[in-house]
Amino acid sequence: MDKKVSTKIKDPVHGSRVTILSVDGGGVRGIIPAVILSYLEAKLQEIDGPNARLADYFDVIAGTSTGGLVSAMLAAPDDQHYPPRPLFDAKSIVDFYMDKCPSIFPPRGLFPLQNPFQPKYDGKTLHELIKHYLKGTKLHETLTNLVIPTFDIKKLQPTIFSSYQVKDNQSLDAKLSDICIATSAAPTYLPSYKFKNTGKEFNLVDGGVAANNPTFVAITEVVKEISKRNPALSNFEATDYSPFLVLSLGTGSCSSDGYYDAGEASKWGSWQWIIHGGQGCPLIDCFSQASVDMVDYHISVLFDSHDSGYNYLRIDYDKLTKEEGQMDLATQENLKNLKDVGDKLLTLPVSRKNLDTGKLEPFGDQTNKQALDSFAKALSREKKARNDSFLKK
Numbered sequence: 001m002d003k004k005v006s007t008k009i010k011d012p013v014h015g016s017r018v019t020i021l022s023v024d025g026g027g028v029r030g031i032i033p034a035v036i037l038s039y040l041e042a043k044l045q046e047i048d049g050p051n052a053r054l055a056d057y058f059d060v061i062a063g064t065s066t067g068g069l070v071s072a073m074l075a076a077p078d079d080q081h082y083p084p085r086p087l088f089d090a091k092s093i094v095d096f097y098m099d100k101c102p103s104i105f106p107p108r109g110l111f112p113l114q115n116p117f118q119p120k121y122d123g124k125t126l127h128e129l130i131k132h133y134l135k136g137t138k139l140h141e142t143l144t145n146l147v148i149p150t151f152d153i154k155k156l157q158p159t160i161f162s163s164y165q166v167k168d169n170q171s172l173d174a175k176l177s178d179i180c181i182a183t184s185a186a187p188t189y190l191p192s193y194k195f196k197n198t199g200k201e202f203n204l205v206d207g208g209v210a211a212n213n214p215t216f217v218a219i220t221e222v223v224k225e226i227s228k229r230n231p232a233l234s235n236f237e238a239t240d241y242s243p244f245l246v247l248s249l250g251t252g253s254c255s256s257d258g259y260y261d262a263g264e265a266s267k268w269g270s271w272q273w274i275i276h277g278g279q280g281c282p283l284i285d286c287f288s289q290a291s292v293d294m295v296d297y298h299i300s301v302l303f304d305s306h307d308s309g310y311n312y313l314r315i316d317y318d319k320l321t322k323e324e325g326q327m328d329l330a331t332q333e334n335l336k337n338l339k340d341v342g343d344k345l346l347t348l349p350v351s352r353k354n355l356d357t358g359k360l361e362p363f364g365d366q367t368n369k370q371a372l373d374s375f376a377k378a379l380s381r382e383k384k385a386r387n388d389s390f391l392k393k
Contacts, residue, residue: 017245017382018222021058022215024292025065025208026251027186027327028105029320031097031335033249034070034090035342036315039369040247041090043376048383053086055143057379060163062147062218064207066251066327068183069130072176075142076134086143087133094339100129101330116275120328123190127181134177140166142176147218149207150182153192158210159202160217164225171200183207188274188281189328212288213295215248241308245378248296250316252341253289254325260285292316293353300352313375314352315368317345318360346372 023033037054044052055061055075063071073093077084088096104126139146145163152159159172161183166173174197182193182204192205211217222244260282265272273283296314303312323329324337346369351360366374 016243016385017378018226018243019058019060019379019382020215020218020222020244020246021054021061021071022213022218022246022248023061023063023067023070024214024248024250024316025063025067025183025186025206025212025288027066027189028097028101028330028335029251029324029327029338030066030070031094031101031338032252032317032342032345033067033315034093034097035339036249036345036368036372037070037074037090038094039346040372040376043373044380047376047380051085054090055086057383058144060145060147060218060222062149062214062221063183064149064212064214065184065186067214067249068148068207069180071146071148072134072142072180075144075146076137076176077141077143079135079137084143094342098332098335098339100125101335102332104129105328105330107331116271119191120189123181123185126184126190130180131177134175134180137176139163139173139176139179145221146176147214147221148179148183149211149214149217150179150202150204151207151209152203153205154201154203158207159204160221162221164221171198173197174202178202186327187284208284208288208291210291211295212291213248213250213293215246215299216295219244219246219299241303241306241311244303244308244311245375245382246299246303246312247375248299248312248314250292250296250314252317252320252324252338253292254320254322255318293355296353297355310364313350313371315345315371316351316353316360317341317348318353318358 041052041054044057061071061075063069070093073088074086074090076087078087105121139161140163142163146161147163148161150159150161161172161174161179178195182202183206185191185193185204186206186208192203194201194203207214265282274281299312300314303309320341323334324341346367348368349362350364350366350368350371352363354361
């Protein structure tokens with residue numbers, strides 16, 4: 001994490017590094033990265049004081065689905081404070097998941113099987129909570145840059161709500177509440193979401209359809225912004241990742257032998273691919289996990305091949321039980337289990353996914369906690385360097 005980095009390019013706020021936080025989708029499993037972020041923010045507060053918040057340190061925070069909600073909560077301003085501070089600290093996001101998820105995903109009671117002719121949940125509680133907390137805040141008003149993917153089912157193409165694009169495309173400067181409702185609209189679980197902004201209509205579903213792991217989307221947005229602000233960098237070597245400092249957080253998955261069996265699936269029709277024994281949606285599970293793993297694989301290879309492997313920290317867990325792996329199991333017992341997974345992750349070694357075995361394998365000799373400690377120090381140094389540079393001007 002402390003390796004010397006290239007200074008060929010400067011990030012959009014004139015530092016020597018580009019700092020990126022990315023949070024995957026995963027429903028109630030969003031509590032796992034929230035626990036990790038709570039630890040990181042507490043570490044930054046140890047270094048820089050109790051007012052330190054994650055939005056002070058990351059140039060861009062990206063999130064898909066539940067990760068999009070986490071990102072918005074970290075970056076949205078609290079209108080009760082001036083100068084503006086984030087609406088939520090990281091610890092309070094953990095509390096949010098523990099307190100609110102049971103009402104967002106209520107138990108099915110006597111009728112556990114999903115009605116195939118409507119979403120599993122009506123989404124009203126989720127929508128009300130999002131609108132209550134985020135109010136009328138628009139994308140351009142966030143305390144740091146946000147990148148939140150969605151998918152437009154009318155155009156059959158991704159729509160990326162990016163702080164970097166709002167100046168050139170005012171229709172993307174939507175309310176954070178609309179963006180978060182849209183990126184969380186998981187097909188079969190929650191209703192799709194239509195809204196208009198500056199006359200443009202959006203017909204959106206969960207960003208996981210396009211990028212359940214939005215890390216590479218965030219990197220691409222930053223590279224585009226760098227090139228746009230400095231045309232001399234139009235030939236920027238896209239595979240030079242030495243200036244980037246990236247933290248990518250997963251929401252966990254079941255063990256590689258814990259999902260579905262091809263022999264059994266060979267007999268499935270459309271119904272079984274959408275509803276499997278009342279638990280989960282195999283079609284969505286396959287698409288979302290494929291997106292997560294392929295992005296991680298691609299980025300880790302690129303960073304490693306340019307001697308920047310320790311600039312990319314991916315933290316995920318691949319030993320969830322089938323119950324823990326469900327995106328909507330919001331019992332107090334399961335939420336506590338997921339919180340415990342987040343705490344346990346801190347003690348485990350930094351790992352990378354081996355696509356041959358399907359398992360996470362140790363990478364380097366640090367635990368995730370030790371790696372986050374190093375990451376926090378690097379973030380703090382970068383912030384101080386930027387402040388010093390500003391004062392000298």
